[in-house]
Amino acid sequence: MKVDIDHMFEMNNSYKNTVKSQLEIIENDHDLAGVLDYLHCIQQHLFFQPLSKTALIYDEKCISYTELAHQVNQMMLALDRLQLKKGAVVAIQLGKSPEYIYSVLACALKGLIWLPIDMDSPALRREYLLANSRVDLVVSKQSIENYCYVLTDEIFSENTHNFSQLSTEKVNPTSLMTYSMSRDAAYYLYTSGSTGTPKCVVLNNRATANVIEQSIEKWQMTADDVIMAVTPFHHDMSVFDVFASMSLGATLVIPTAEQSKNALAWATLVEKNQISIWVSVPAIVDMLCSVAYPAQLQSLRLIAQGGDYIKVNLIEKLRLHLPNARLFSLGGPTETTIWSIWHEIKNADQDIIPYGKALKHNQYFILNEKMKVCQVGEVGRMYMIGTNLSNGYLLDGKISQKDFVPISISVGTTEIAFRMSDLGYVRTDGNIIFAGREEGYLKVKGVRISATEVEMALMKYTPIQEIVIVCCTHPQTEITELVAMFSLTNVQKKIDIQDLKCQLKNYLPHSHIPTKWYCVDHLPLTQNAKIDRKLLQKIAQEQLYPQAQNLKNKHIALEHISDTVMDIFREIVKHEFSSNIFYQTEILRLGIRTKQLKQIAEKISEKYDIRLDFYALASCKTVQDVVNQVQRKRLN
Structure with missing residues (x-):
């Protein structure tokens, strides 16, 4: 495949110049020698120049950086006793809690590959995540059969708010300086896969450092900021919450399990703790704005939303109630590390919120089916090259680079690009506008869902003959829902949807279970004898929301x-x-x-x-x- 930059004469000149300049940055700055060593910053704040301020707030308790250092050191000493070597894989099977922060920081500083496990996932799914990742250790609150594990209750000191009474044991010097800011594997995150099983994305510290550094600089973040950890810890945006806040010496507010799904509780946390930075999927921001009094949110100076389409009316609401807050759109799949494209939302963004432009040291391309660069306004598939690329996928302990493809960007120069399922086009100002996804991938409340994965789980239910998963949007609320369009076997007249949902909980996380169900006599086909997903989506939209549409x-x-x-x-x-x-x-x-x-x-x-x-x-x-x-x- 080849992308010839010299033959982009069809494109707007400003966009052409932007592409060339970005490519020069990528070609000349591969090593990024000056990249932010965010883990070194965290070490300094914890062990060498301890900060006398609050690091974490959880369940109305303030945990200082001194207390945080003690707990992180306790975990590092436990890892030393187990003689885990650099590059070993540690699964962190904990819910929202300070213990998760202690564990993930310890692993990152020790150079161990850390893997957050979604605690809401079914047992069978969690077993697959552990097996596929070839984990060497599981950090948990309870024993894990067939795996070496450590229990947090046996490691971390209780009553950390009485820190003066805790052990004054010095930090073990051998526990420090073992990480690397290279492109070696640093952590794993799972995302939905097109094959029907979750994909394990292998991520590195160098790409993560680029996101953290660019964001801190652009958002003018300081140690005075207070950041809300509203995103689940197995989601890539939470990586920014944890490591950006700790590298700055800022404060991170962690909601409890009960608060995590309660928008009223979020509003209270914002007001009480004077939270200044909020990063989440748009659905979470929408929920917050729907229940909060504007006065409760006045401390928010920056709200960044990513992972899903941002509604214009939500931006209007934010502008009305928080006129001085900076608003950002974030984008990019997990394979391109946390976020790789962004846009500061201004008053001029009235009708559509741009996907934006790539972060420094990266470049996005919009290519057509012939692998030619699309003209301005022409919809094509998104590709990305640059520092933010992850290492690939982990399958049975081995790295696979499926969807990571070589692109010739000039004579004699080839770059590896990630081929996305996202579609878009370039606007005349150089901004990329999101234009949907290729069939098979859906986005609901910021979670990327493979339709195939859900369909395969549903086909285990014998009365179902054929099944297709689509997304529909409620015309009035604009909330996106997962819809199952299915046909039944000849002998089956109806099925028990509630029973089916219960069975699905054994295979799929809650986010992957359809909320709407529609039975058809048969699934329509295209002229090529393939299931017509677009027609099914249209039928579902019209049949499920007729009154709301009117x-x-x-x-x-x-x-x-x-x-x-x-x-x-x-x-x-x-x-x-x-x-x-x-x-x-x-x-x-x-x-x-x-x-x-x-x-x-x-x-x-x-x-x-x-x-x-x-x-x-x-x-x-x-x-x-x-x-x-x-x-x-x-x-x-």
Whole structure:
């Protein structure tokens, strides 16, 4: 495959120049000698220049950096006793807790490969994660059959808030300086796979350092920041929460298990702890904004959202309640390390939120099926080259680079690129606009889901003959849901959906279980005799949300009333007043005479086929009151 930069004449010149300059950075700066050594910074804060401030807040307890250092050292000493060598794999099977932070920091500083396990996953899935990763040790609160394990209750000191009473044992020097900032494997994260089984992505410290360094610099983060760890610890965005905050000497707020799924609790945590940085998927931000009083969120100076489509109306809400907060869109699959593309959302971003531009030392390409660079505005598949690339996938203990493909970017120069399932196009300003995903991959509340993985689990349920998983969006709430479209065997008339959901919990995490179910006589096929997923998605959308769609259409029509009523007022009112008419403008202050008020009533009545007389208008105090009257009459 070849991408010829010299023949991108079809493209906008500014985008062409951006591509060339980014490629020069990548070609000339592979070693990134000055990359942020975030683990060294953490060591300094813990062991060499201890900070006298709060590191973690959990369950209303403040854990100082001194206390954190003691607990991390306890875990490092335990790892030393087990004689684990650099590169050994340690699975951390813990929920949201300080113990997780102690464990992951200890492993990272020891140069051990750490693997966070999703505690909400079914037992069979967790067993696969451990087996495929060839783990040498499991850190857990309970014993793990068939694996060497350590129990956190036997390692970490209790009552850490009374730290003065704890052991004053010095940090073991042999436990330090064993990590590497190279591209060697540093940690594993699992994501949904197209083959029906989870993919284990192998990530490294160098790529992680690039994300942390660029983000700290661009977001102007300091030790005074307070960061919310709302993202689950097995999700890639949480890597930033933990390591960016600890490398800065900042404070990380960790919700308890009960608080983790409670938006009201998040709002309280933000207000009480004066959280300044929030990074999560859009669905979480939406939940927070839906329940929080604006006054509770005023400490937030930056909100970054990634992993899913960002709704424009959510941005409008944030702008209204937090006018001084910086807003960011983040993107990039797990294979490109935490986030590899971003965009600062400005007032000009009214109709669509861009995916953005690549972080430094990376470059995105939009290629068509012939592996040619797409023209501006032409939709194609996304590819990425650069520092943020992960090492590949781990399959049965061995590295596989499926979907990591060589691209010739110039004569004699070849780069490895990650081929994504994401589609997009380049806008004239050089920003990439997200345009969906290729069939087979879905995104629900920030979680990438392989349709094949869910379909294979469902096919174990014998009454089902055929099954296709699609995504649908509620027309009114804009919430994305996972939908199962299925047909039954000839002898089966119906199935028990609740029973089916219970069975699925043995194979799939909660995020992968469909919330909507729709039975069809048979699955439609394309002309090539393949299942027509697009048609099924259309059928599901229309059949599952007919009333909501009609209601949305009605509300869309009502939204146009505001502008039309405003235009009618400006047309009738004297010229010198017309430019000063707004929704909250008081009608009496416009100097409108009886004749003009009658003209306005007549025009509105004619436009919307309603009866709106002079007296109805005379009872309205503002232009918005008129709009409200027209909308009520149209609804009735």
